[in-house]
Amino acid sequence: MTARYVHAMPYGARSLGDGRTRFRLWAPDLESVSLECDTGHTAAMRSLDDGWFECICPAEVGVGYRFRIDGSLAVPDPASRRQRSGDVHGYSVVTDPLSFEWRNTAWNGRPWHETVIYELHVGAVGGFHGVEMILPHLASLGVTAIELMPIAQFPGERNWGYDGVLPYAPAAAYGSPEDLKAMIDTAHDLGLMVFLDVVYNHFGPDGNYLGAYASRFFDEGAHTPWGAAIGVSSPQVGDYFVHNALYWIQEFRFDGLRFDAVHAIGNPGWLASLASRVHAAVGPDRHVHLILENEGNQANLLGRGRFDAQWNDDFHNALHVLLTGENEGYYAHYASPMDKLLRTLREGFAFQGEMMGPRRRGEPSGHLAPARFVNFLQNHDQVGNRAFGERLVTLIAPETMEAALTLLLLSPFVPMLFMGEEWGSRTPFLYFTDFADEELRDAVREGRRKEFAEFTSFGGEEIPDPNEYDTFTTSIPKRDGTNGEHRRLFIRDLISLRHKYIAPYIDDARSLGAEALGERAFRASWSLGGQALTLFVNLGDTDVTIAQPPSPSAAWLHGDAAEIASVSRGLLPARRAVACLES
Incomplete structure (x- = not known):
């Protein structure tokens, strides 16, 4: 048995199934709008x-169309489901979402507590087909x-994706809408949820025509x-x-959305309403998860029926400073990293x-369960917004990295890995774009150089040009040939x-508390299913003493025999992490 899905929208093009299509555009600033098709038809x-x-x-279906506004400028459909040849300035394409037959009709997602996230860039792994090929490995x-x-x-x-201007159209460089749906169908066959990062706080600098006919899209006062x-x-x-959120969830069967930089939207009331409307539309039988990126740390937005969790930059930033000693830029706010990490x-x-x-x-967040926070050692931002895109594995010792991974994956927060992390990939992840406009290319290049010029750790080296093709290919993750398999098995x-x-x-x-055991060592405990989970983590280069070792009856989850014996005697070895459960 197969199924077909569509999200009904008041916008854009809707095929009526009889060779005709209904076209609709919201253009409150205009007196007239006409339709132009690539067949020569106008209306x-x-x-x-x-x-x-x-x-x-x-x-x-398959006909290209665009709107001519006030008899002059031709613009694509802002609710385009597909663009002709991936051109943000050109024709949109009439599609039939119901033409795709989904195999996995019984899939209703997975509960949030089972979530282990793997963030990836679709272009860097070969488009939608490339993602589909690595799904068995990830499962x-x-x-x-x-x-x-x-x-x-x-x-x-090629682009990170945050310069998108047509939020309903999957990027043609990655494949067709049907390719995306096939990839998601395969993921569901393997028991994998698929989340999508969506950008509702801005449009990219090239191809955004909304201001020409719908100025209400923008609040010039903010x-x-x-x-x-x-x-x-x-x-x-x-x-x-x-509608965009519901479109991805209903028509493409995404299992969740991550909302980029919602602090820049500046309207928490609208965000709460968005979450409520999404949950109401999908109903109680389907697991759909909503995740925030929010510098505002607005704890009131997190919880059942609201947003499931927030990316916790605080955890990353404090841990990164503790691991590397870096203290410039936003890391300067984490100058006492142990206190903030704890x-x-x-x-x-x-x-x-x-x-x-x-x-x-x-806002105060101590009342929230750890499940409301997505923790990570690295992600596209934290790696790609470095001058040379260095991954954490190139900055610290392998044993320290594994201790940090133990903290990430065995603490009761929701963990996230970044593509290649499971192989210990040392490939950088750089910022890349592909703008055609020379002025825009120059502005992006110079902006990156100025961004890092004041960092004392930056010695004036040539910043990789975001628009060069090699900057993109250099960012394709490669397996660490020496330690890759060991790291995969460890994770x-x-x-x-x-x-x-x-x-x-x-x-x-x-x-149940968290306390420092040394300059870069600590213990943290949580109540967990009637037991106490305790992690002993030493990210430093010297052994540290433990005043209160775990009880002899502790059930050890992680650590080799020598490490466990040492901790039981009250000594936590350098660059090691162990975990146990106590009744």
Whole structure:
């Protein structure tokens, strides 16, 4: 048995199944709009209430179309499901979402507590087909969810995805909408959830025409690093993004969304409404998960029926400073890394209303379960926003890296790995784009150079040009030929332990305390299914003493015989982490 899915939208092109298509555009700034098809057909669109324009015209599936606004500028459909040849300036394409037959009709997702995320860049692994090819490997590793960096159509053939301008159109450089659906269907066959990173806080700098006919999309009174904020308080604008979320979840069967930099949206009320509408639309029988990236640390947005979790930059930043000693840029706010790291292990956020630079950041989060926080050692931001894209494995000793991975995968927070991390890949992940406009290429190149010029650790080396093809190919992860298989087995075994002993209980886990044992060593404990989970972690280069070793009856989850014996005697070896359960 197969199934077909479509999300009904008030926007864009809807094939009527009889050789005709309904086209609709919201253009409140205009007096007239006409439709142009690549078949040569043109038609004036009739004006409806509140800025809407509509027409029903002969147009088969596969026909290209665009809108001519006020008789001059030709623009693509902002709700385009597909672009002709991936051109953000050119024709959109009439599609039939119901033409794809889904095999896995019984899939309803997985509960949040089972989540182990693997973040990847679709282009760097070979497009949607390339992702599909590595799914068996990820399933065998124990990963339960892959998270795709943004896939909305962007200019050129390569991009991180945060320069998208047509948020309904999967990037043609990665494959067709049907290729994406086939990949998700295969993931579900393997028991894998698929999450998508979506960007509702800005549009990219090339190909965004909304301001020419729908200025209400932008709030000129509120500014972001990318310009005027998105005007989600306007019902038509807010609904445009709510429909986008539902489109990916209902039509493409994504299992969750990660919302990029929602602090730049600046409207927590709209965010709460978005989460409520998504949960209401999917119903109680399907597991759909919503994840925030939010510098505001707004704990009130997290919980059942709201957003499942937030990427916890506080955990990463404090741990990174502790591991590397780096203290420039945003790492300067984590100058006392042990205190801040321990607070994240006890309470979630390190910043819960304290001053961070010129303003207060965060809300109290100690009442939240660890499951409300997604922790990571690295991700696309933390690696790619370094001048040379160095991965953490190139900055610290292999044993220290494995101790940090133990903390990540055996603590009761939701863990996330970055592509290649399971092989100990040393390949950098650089910032890359493919803009055609020379002025924009120059601006991006110079912007990257200026960004790092004031770092004392940066010696004036030539920053890789984001627009050069080699910058992209250099970022394709490669397996560490020496230690790759060892690292894969190490991570696989940790995830297996997690699934058996930790994951089933994280929704109700609570901190039992976390304390420093040395300059770079600590102990952290949580109540977990009627037992106490304790991790002893030493990220330093010298052994440290433990005043209160675990009881002789402790059940050891992780650590070799020598490490366990040493900890039982009250000595935690350097660059090691062990874990146990106590009744």
